[in-house]
Amino acid sequence: MNKVFKPYYAVIFTSTQSEYIEGYSEMAGKMESLAKEQDGFLGIDSARNAIGITVSYWQDIESIKKWKQNSEHLIAQQKGRNQWYSWYNVRICKVEKEYEHSLP
Amino acid sequence: MNKVFKPYYAVIFTSTQSEYIEGYSEMAGKMESLAKEQDGFLGIDSARNAIGITVSYWQDIESIKKWKQNSEHLIAQQKGRNQWYSWYNVRICKVEKEYEHSLP
Numbered sequence: 130m131n132k133v134f135k136p137y138y139a140v141i142f143t144s145t146q147s148e149y150i151e152g153y154s155e156m157a158g159k160m161e162s163l164a165k166e167q168d169g170f171l172g173i174d175s176a177r178n179a180i181g182i183t184v185s186y187w188q189d190i191e192s193i194k195k196w197k198q199n200s201e202h203l204i205a206q207q208k209g210r211n212q213w214y215s216w217y218n219v220r221i222c223k224v225e226k227e228y229e230h231s232l233p
Numbered sequence: 234m235n236k237v238f239k240p241y242y243a244v245i246f247t248s249t250q251s252e253y254i255e256g257y258s259e260m261a262g263k264m265e266s267l268a269k270e271q272d273g274f275l276g277i278d279s280a281r282n283a284i285g286i287t288v289s290y291w292q293d294i295e296s297i298k299k300w301k302q303n304s305e306h307l308i309a310q311q312k313g314r315n316q317w318y319s320w321y322n323v324r325i326c327k328v329e330k331e332y333e334h335s336l337p
Contacts, residue, residue, distance in 0.1 A: 222326035
């Protein structure tokens with residue numbers, strides 16, 4: 130029997146860092162911990178080479194809106210815009226289908 | 234005036250590599266080139282540390298289905314399942330909203 134798939138949301142954050150990354154790592158760690166405490170948070174994946182990709186997963190769009198307005202997160206976003214990132218892009222996505230595979 | 238946003242699709246592919254990555258880099262490069270030639274392909278972002286994240290962007294769900302069935306891509310998928318990846322996850326997502334920022 131197939132499990133019924135319940136859609137949820139993903140935020141795809143892609144970015145390139147500026148030269149001025151002082152304080153970035155500390156804040157990134159802090160924001161990841163804080164995100165994990167939010168209502169509706171489901172998970173997060175992150176990797177960075179030439180480009181950084183962080184995908185966070187959320188129960189619904191309301192949880193994403195609340196997290197975007199979180200006061201500590203607002204300060205981090207401002208630092209990101211003004212200092213750490215030379216460029217970034219945010220995509221709000223509805224996850225409609227998912228499949229997974231593991232080696233036995 | 235706001236530009237009207239036209240939704241499109243993202244495929245979030247997250248993976249961890251196995252120990253047996255012979256031939257992987259070559260195939261990854263080949264698949265990225267091949268994806269770029271497909272109808273409906275819009276772009277691709279990739280980064281790998283402990284986890285690999287590749288997000289490809291597509292005009293519609295039909296383009297994704299066709300790419301999934303591409304004969305060369307099917308061979309790569311099989312090698313991925315059987316050899317290169319110890320685990321992977323695929324999420325098909327509708328991009329509903331997007332914003333971008335660049336330093337001036």
